[in-house]
Amino acid sequence: MAVLAAWVLLDPVLSAIFRSELAGDVLPAALTVFSTVDPYVRFALALVTVTQIVRSGVVPAPWSWAPAWALAALTLSWLVSAIVTATASPGSDMRAIVAVVTVDGLVRVSCAVVLGVLAIVLADRSGRTAAVPVLSPSDVRR
Structure with a gap:
């Protein structure tokens, strides 16, 4: 859950860093990779969090x-x-x-x-x- 929270909070910061490297109309490779991987990482972390909430019994x-x-x-x-x-x-x-x-x-x-x-x-x-x-x-x- 903490990793998901950190990822969500760092997402705008990392996106801003990658966007600052824009040269003209060319997207840097890091921004393309990050934009592609981000939804899947969020989903995987959310799925682990949801599973742990259900299994913990709290x-x-x-x-x-x-x-x-x-x-x-x-x-x-x-x-x-x-x-x-x-x-x-x-x-x-x-x-x-x-x-x-x-x-x-x-x-x-x-x-x-x-x-x-x-x-x-x-x-x-x-x-x-x-x-x-x-x-x-x-x-x-x-």
């Missing part, structure tokens, strides 16, 4: 799968967006492309919000007090 059973479902939704929306934008021709309908990219953005934001809310709600479990037992009338002394 998060309660049904909710431990929420990161896996979020990763699946993000992967599906990214693939659809990549396919639609890659197959678009200059004369194609831009409304479809805008709609797909908009849905992709909504999926990204929704996953982040849902996982954040789940983390807050599930983290509050440790601060809760034990339930007060309900006494039956026979247990109450007069």
Whole structure:
């Protein structure tokens, strides 16, 4: 999880460094390789993180799968967006492309919000007090 966080935080820095080496219109080989490898490294690190969350047992059973479902939704929306934008021709309908990219953005934001809310709600479990037992009338002394 720490490696994924570091990779996500270093991504803009590394991209800026590689872009600063641009000479005219020629892309440096390092930027091309980094841009190609980056999504796959992110996916692999996210898959390892999701697997560890499910296997660790720290998060309660049904909710431990929420990161896996979020990763699946993000992967599906990214693939659809990549396919639609890659197959678009200059004369194609831009409304479809805008709609797909908009849905992709909504999926990204929704996953982040849902996982954040789940983390807050599930983290509050440790601060809760034990339930007060309900006494039956026979247990109450007069």
